[in-house]
Amino acid sequence: MVECSNTLEFRPPPLYPFYVAGVPPLKIIKRDDDLIMSLTSFLNKKDVREKFREEYPKPRFDIKKEILCPPLNSRLRIGWNIF
Amino acid sequence: MVGTSFDYLLRFYIKYLNTKAITKQWVAEGSLKLLELVLEVNELLEKRKPLKNLTFVNKELVVEKLFKMLKLIEKRYTIKNHKQKIKFIKKHYQKAINIISNAKKNYFLFLKNGQINDNLIKSTLLLAKLDPIYRASHITKSYNIDGKDIEDLNNLISLVNPDFFKANEICLLNPIFNRASILVGGADADLVIDDKLIDIKTTKKLQMNRNYFNQLIGYYTLYRIGGIDGMPPQNEIKKLGIYFSRYGYLHLYKVEDIINENRFIKFLEWFKERARQEFWKSKKLEPPSSK
Numbered sequence: 001m002v003e004c005s006n007t008l009e010f011r012p013p014p015l016y017p018f019y020v021a022g023v024p025p026l027k028i029i030k031r032d033d034d035l036i037m038s039l040t041s042f043l044n045k046k047d048v049r050e051k052f053r054e055e056y057p058k059p060r061f062d063i064k065k066e067i068l069c070p071p072l073n074s075r076l077r078i079g080w081n082i083f
Numbered sequence: 084m085v086g087t088s089f090d091y092l093l094r095f096y097i098k099y100l101n102t103k104a105i106t107k108q109w110v111a112e113g114s115l116k117l118l119e120l121v122l123e124v125n126e127l128l129e130k131r132k133p134l135k136n137l138t139f140v141n142k143e144l145v146v147e148k149l150f151k152m153l154k155l156i157e158k159r160y161t162i163k164n165h166k167q168k169i170k171f172i173k174k175h176y177q178k179a180i181n182i183i184s185n186a187k188k189n190y191f192l193f194l195k196n197g198q199i200n201d202n203l204i205k206s207t208l209l210l211a212k213l214d215p216i217y218r219a220s221h222i223t224k225s226y227n228i229d230g231k232d233i234e235d236l237n238n239l240i241s242l243v244n245p246d247f248f249k250a251n252e253i254c255l256l257n258p259i260f261n262r263a264s265i266l267v268g269g270a271d272a273d274l275v276i277d278d279k280l281i282d283i284k285t286t287k288k289l290q291m292n293r294n295y296f297n298q299l300i301g302y303y304t305l306y307r308i309g310g311i312d313g314m315p316p317q318n319e320i321k322k323l324g325i326y327f328s329r330y331g332y333l334h335l336y337k338v339e340d341i342i343n344e345n346r347f348i349k350f351l352e353w354f355k356e357r358a359r360q361e362f363w364k365s366k367k368l369e370p371p372s373s374k
Contacts, residue, residue, distance in 0.1 A: 039270035039305070042361055043297045051357075052297045055350055056341060061291035061334075069238045069329045071085070071287055072231040 085232050086285035087211035089239050089328055090273060092204065093283060094256045096240060097248045097274065099194055104254035105313040107271070114216035115183050118176040121149040125169055151220040160224060175222050182209045182226075204236045239285065242331040250276045255313050260302075263309025266358045272302050275311060278321040279335065285328045299323040303338065304354050307347075 042048060091109070098104045124145050127134055134142050156168045186206035193203050208228050215221040248254075255275040264270045274281040280302055284295065306320055324335035 039267045039301050040298070042267045042358060043294070043301050045361065048357065049293070049297065051350075051353065052300060053293070055346065056296070056300050058291065058293060058296045059336070059341065063289060063332070063334065065289055065330050065332055067287070067289070067329050068331050069235070069242050071329070072235045072238075073085070073229060 084208065084211050085235050085239075086283075087214055088204075088207040088232070088236055089285045090283050091207040091210050092199075092236055092240055093243065093248075093326075093328070094274070095190055095193060095203070095207070096199070096243060096245075097254065097256060097276075099197055100245055100248055101250045101254040102194075104250070104256055105258070107257045107259070107312075109183075109186075109210060110217050110257075110271075111179075111186070111210040111213035112183060114213040115176070115179040117145070117148060117217055117220075118172060118179055120145045121152060122169070122172060122176060124149050125172075148220045152216075152222065155221050159221075172222070175216075178226060179213055179216070182206070182213060186210050199237070199240055201233055204233050207236065208232055239328050242328070244331060244333075247326065247333045248274070248276055253277050253314060253318050255311065258314065259312045260305035261309035261312050263305040266308065266355065267301075267305065267361075270302070270305055272311075275314060275320070278319060279324055280306065280311075280320050280322070281324045281326055281333070283326050283328060287329065289327050289330050289332065291325070291334065295325055299325070299336070300342070303342065304351065307351060308355065 043052070094106070098106060123137065124134060124142070127137070134146070152172065153165070153168050156162050156171055160171070162168050162171060185202075186209065189203045189206045193199065205228055209226060212223045212226055215223065253275060254277075257271055257273065258275055259271045272280055273283045280299070282295070282298060282302070300323075303320065303323055310316065311320075321338050322335045323338060323341070324333055326333045
């Protein structure tokens with residue numbers, strides 16, 4: 001089991017127009033339910049992908065089936081960067 | 084968008100099939116909460132008040148998300164004036180309240196009568212439009228719904244074989260992996276049905292690419308590190324699978340067929356250490372220690 005309680009010092013970037021200089025940095029315990037979802041970004045790291053490839057050979061996937069519910073909308077998917 | 088909407092719709096349906104299913108807060112609800120919090124933080128900063136009196140726990144993360152949101156609004160919608168940006172957030176906050184409120188009504192009505200109608204489907208499309216706020220601090224500009232998407236979702240849900248998703252005992256919707264979710268900066272799975280952990284893919288192609296396969300192994304690894312929130316410890320995940328919604332096909336792997344338990348223990352140690360490096364050192368935090 002992993003102990004993950006931790007703290008993060010927050011120092012605001014200069015872009016915020018109303019930031020008050022002198023406000024002490026915050027030190028707050030991070031909680032899991034507040035964090036962004038980022039397993040995907042981890043799995044996309046080059047060395048992580050390589051490790052997975054080395055450890056877990058992907059079984060053949062020979063399933064051939066007819067698509068029963070083809071997409072009705074042909075517009076391009078709009079992506080957003082979560083990281 | 085249809086993919087995320089279908090995730091919601093299928094989970095609603097699974098909840099209908101399994102009344103005792105454990106459901107987590109919707110991601111869209113997390114988005115609404117986040118909008119509320121960033122507006123609260125902004126108000127204090129505008130009034131030049133310190134944030135220390137705020138009641139919620141993770142202030143610094145909310146501030147980070149506020150800044151990211153402001154940057155994205157400027158970048159994507161070319162709104163440069165700060166007050167206009169905040170006005171934009173407030174408008175979408177009100178919109179999010181209405182979306183969640185209507186979605187709850189439609190959801191509870193569905194759980195009562197089991198009728199999937201256009202209103203329920205529209206709600207899932209709107210909830211999916213809110214998800215990127217929580218996941219990426221990105222606010223969508225338009226809440227327009229395309230009639231073809233409603234039809235598409237209707238077709239997809241009609242294709243579902245209820246037998247795939249009826250649980251004997253355990254049914255968890257959108258579960259997280261307890262403390263292990265933190266290790267990788269956060270992770271949630273789509274479904275757990277008894278001994279099966281299932282991911283939903285609404286894709287045109289029926290294929291098991293490396294990314295999908297790695298995602299399943301990744302979930303299994305997190306489960307082995309931290310367990311699954313809401314799952315009794317005696318319940319073991321023995322199968323990993325993907326439901327290909329456009330094919331009505333559930334592909335399952337037996338864990339024992341794809342994971343060598345003798346090598347897995349060593350792999351777990353590698354995974355934990357690598358994740359610590361990635362997520363904790365990069366944020367200039369002390370890496371979490373193993374018990």
